[in-house]
Amino acid sequence: MKRLNWRGAVSIAAFILLWTLLARLKAPGFAEIPDPAEVSRAFWSKYLPSAAYWRSWAVSFERVGYGFILSQLLGIPLGLLLGTRRLFHEIVFPVVELLRPIPPLAWVPLSILFWPTAELSIVFITFIGPFFIIVINVHDAVRGIRKEHLWLARSLGASPVRIFRRIILPSVVPAIAVGMTLGIAVAWNVVIAAEMIASDAGLGRLTWEGYVSHTGTTVIIGMISIGLAGYLSTLIVTYVEKRMMPWQR
Amino acid sequence: MLAGYLGAAALWYACVAWVPLASFRRLPDPVAVVTEWLSPQPTYGISIFTEAYYKHILYSTWRASAAFAAATLLGVPLGVCIGWSRSFSGFASALLGMLRPVPPLAWVPLAILIFAGSEAAVIFVTFLVAFFATTLNTAVGVKSIDPDFFRAAACLGASRMDILLDVVLPGALPNIFTGLQIAMGAAWFSLAAGEMIAAQYGLGFLIMEAYNLIQFPTIVIAMATLGLLGYLSSALIRVLGNRLMRWREQSLGFAA
Amino acid sequence: MSGALSIRGVGKTYDPEGASVEALRDCSFEVRAEEFVAIVGPSGCGKSTLLNAIAGFDTVTAGQITLDGRLLAQPGLAPKPGPDRVVVFQHGALFPWKTVLENVTYGPLRQKALSREAARAKALELLRASGGLDSTAASYPAQLSSGMQRRVEIVRALMNDPPLLLLDEPFRAMDGFSKATMHQHLLDLHRRYRKTIVFITHDLDEAIYLADTVVVMTTRPGTVKEIIRVGLGRPRVPQMLYSRDYAELKRSAAQSVHEEARRAFERGEREQA
Numbered sequence: 001m002k003r004l005n006w007r008g009a010v011s012i013a014a015f016i017l018l019w020t021l022l023a024r025l026k027a028p029g030f031a032e033i034p035d036p037a038e039v040s041r042a043f044w045s046k047y048l049p050s051a052a053y054w055r056s057w058a059v060s061f062e063r064v065g066y067g068f069i070l071s072q073l074l075g076i077p078l079g080l081l082l083g084t085r086r087l088f089h090e091i092v093f094p095v096v097e098l099l100r101p102i103p104p105l106a107w108v109p110l111s112i113l114f115w116p117t118a119e120l121s122i123v124f125i126t127f128i129g130p131f132f133i134i135v136i137n138v139h140d141a142v143r144g145i146r147k148e149h150l151w152l153a154r155s156l157g158a159s160p161v162r163i164f165r166r167i168i169l170p171s172v173v174p175a176i177a178v179g180m181t182l183g184i185a186v187a188w189n190v191v192i193a194a195e196m197i198a199s200d201a202g203l204g205r206l207t208w209e210g211y212v213s214h215t216g217t218t219v220i221i222g223m224i225s226i227g228l229a230g231y232l233s234t235l236i237v238t239y240v241e242k243r244m245m246p247w248q249r
Numbered sequence: 250m251l252a253g254y255l256g257a258a259a260l261w262y263a264c265v266a267w268v269p270l271a272s273f274r275r276l277p278d279p280v281a282v283v284t285e286w287l288s289p290q291p292t293y294g295i296s297i298f299t300e301a302y303y304k305h306i307l308y309s310t311w312r313a314s315a316a317f318a319a320a321t322l323l324g325v326p327l328g329v330c331i332g333w334s335r336s337f338s339g340f341a342s343a344l345l346g347m348l349r350p351v352p353p354l355a356w357v358p359l360a361i362l363i364f365a366g367s368e369a370a371v372i373f374v375t376f377l378v379a380f381f382a383t384t385l386n387t388a389v390g391v392k393s394i395d396p397d398f399f400r401a402a403a404c405l406g407a408s409r410m411d412i413l414l415d416v417v418l419p420g421a422l423p424n425i426f427t428g429l430q431i432a433m434g435a436a437w438f439s440l441a442a443g444e445m446i447a448a449q450y451g452l453g454f455l456i457m458e459a460y461n462l463i464q465f466p467t468i469v470i471a472m473a474t475l476g477l478l479g480y481l482s483s484a485l486i487r488v489l490g491n492r493l494m495r496w497r498e499q500s501l502g503f504a505a
Numbered sequence: 506m507s508g509a510l511s512i513r514g515v516g517k518t519y520d521p522e523g524a525s526v527e528a529l530r531d532c533s534f535e536v537r538a539e540e541f542v543a544i545v546g547p548s549g550c551g552k553s554t555l556l557n558a559i560a561g562f563d564t565v566t567a568g569q570i571t572l573d574g575r576l577l578a579q580p581g582l583a584p585k586p587g588p589d590r591v592v593v594f595q596h597g598a599l600f601p602w603k604t605v606l607e608n609v610t611y612g613p614l615r616q617k618a619l620s621r622e623a624a625r626a627k628a629l630e631l632l633r634a635s636g637g638l639d640s641t642a643a644s645y646p647a648q649l650s651s652g653m654q655r656r657v658e659i660v661r662a663l664m665n666d667p668p669l670l671l672l673d674e675p676f677r678a679m680d681g682f683s684k685a686t687m688h689q690h691l692l693d694l695h696r697r698y699r700k701t702i703v704f705i706t707h708d709l710d711e712a713i714y715l716a717d718t719v720v721v722m723t724t725r726p727g728t729v730k731e732i733i734r735v736g737l738g739r740p741r742v743p744q745m746l747y748s749r750d751y752a753e754l755k756r757s758a759a760q761s762v763h764e765e766a767r768r769a770f771e772r773g774e775r776e777q778a
Binding site for chain 2: 005006007008009010011012015029030032033090091094095098099100101102103104105106107108109110112113114185188189190192193196197204207208210211214216219220222223224226227228230231234
Binding site: 395397398400401402403404405406407408411415416419420422494496497 | 560561562586587588590591592594595596598600601602603611612615616645647661665
């Protein structure tokens, strides 16, 4: 039974208090910002029952879902190949290293040019971020496997397939877990920005429209929704990780 | 290694020039990009010889540096406090835990409203990203210091300030530098996005402008420049870290 | 300051998450000045808890600990470690980011007890006396073997001229050869510098060989089960390990220790590797 974190409660309360003060007193810059009470009222009355609002959730979630899952499906094998095949590594890794520092969002215009639909271009952007992360994580993990383990297995007559299943894969699973956690956060970050720039639907768009129309309430509700959505995805990913690694409590 | 680059470039060119898909046709080809980048009289106004190019680089670099510096100056001390003092950690971690899941770029609209101007807003959002990464890694670094070091320093007569300078900071330095590298990379990512959404000047802005004005080679030039700057700044931090932590290098040598 | 340590009725109960755990109960023994005391017991018996209380890293919930009549620990007293009882740690706590010389001179410099030059001179002298270690003064600890690191850590402690030296299973992770060398080295230091030494170990042989007195502790809650006076003469030499007196001592002590070990095992204590 955990003791209640009273300090945490204190700081959160202080935060809300500060927010309320700044908004009520119309402090510089806060002229258009509603106080927490207004925000919760608006949420209950306007957003909760609004179908359009929940559709934004669905749209954003869908994009993140596709982009993220795709990035893992393609990224994990690529990372494994890069870690195990020396020739492949020599040729492909430098290209990966070159492309990796390019911010995912910088791909937006090329993506829009290339993909026939706006939806595909957004999914692509969402894919890029987690993709590089997982490739690097898996690659580093494979590289980190102690040579002695591999030599031992080979000298005991294990086939490459067995070595893969019994040694390489289990060593890589924790790195995949870390990569997934980082990746999902990046995916959300990217999708809502992409929505702000180049879409007409989704939570990012919602927040942006709040800005454009100078409706502080919408902006804040948008942000909180995005935060919640991101948090939910992280919970899902964590659950999957726990299933992947039952030996870790 | 060279083979990889050449292969990738060749593939790119081949796709753009020969693959009969409309999608590929729309992309700029590598030759056009490189020619444009290196040309003294670029068709679209941006090359290594034009002033405008460096102006954008300067804007982006200034914003990234300012945000990063602020994040380090605030994040490291805060991280140290969180990692060292359990009561402080109680106060701070709940609040940070609540704010952290919000993707940094979601702050952009709010930041623009509050800061009444895109410059400060973009720097703020970039700062946020770097700040969270720095604080978290610093706190982890401090928490992971073996308690025996604190005890040893205490029985040798060290004051709290001594412990801070002799145990906490050196002990957490490896994690701090990892955090700084991550923060730098994240800062550039965030900055690019912020500039694309809401700024004047800067490489992110350049990308959007080039897209809107149908100057496609410039798009790639800006992307590559962003990548390069991000990589160089992270490398700079790594080198600095290695110099400060020379004692780690030693441990990779041979025990007597 | 002669180093007479008194442990009277010391108890330690702590509660992580509300489940009360009694680590120590009514521990009492006296240590004369310049005596070498070894504390032996099964894993989890509270030896380290006792050491932490003596060193000032943690509080006690019952009893009293005094050094030369000065109060070190008592319920309600805030713990305060100090250079009068320096600890040498089990896994080694030389600062990896400081050179050997910086590590060793750390105490006197921080306490402003010696000038920089005096500290350096004393350090080099002590290092040389510990087997020519002055040549490593500019190296980092990671470049030294574990035996050398231990010796440097002991020098770091001695630099503060503490009346009491506390060692927490310092040779546990070492191989037989290194351990034997370290034993002779420690005995040599004890003879030369006349410090009171409290030495924690789980190794009965080590305890009997090194100490004047062996305190056998029970399993949790730890209390003093038996106090054995080691009558072997000094200086100790390895041949003594094969003498009849030694065998006698070992036999009677072993019975005590094995009883407790079995009790701990049956309790489900996991032996730490």
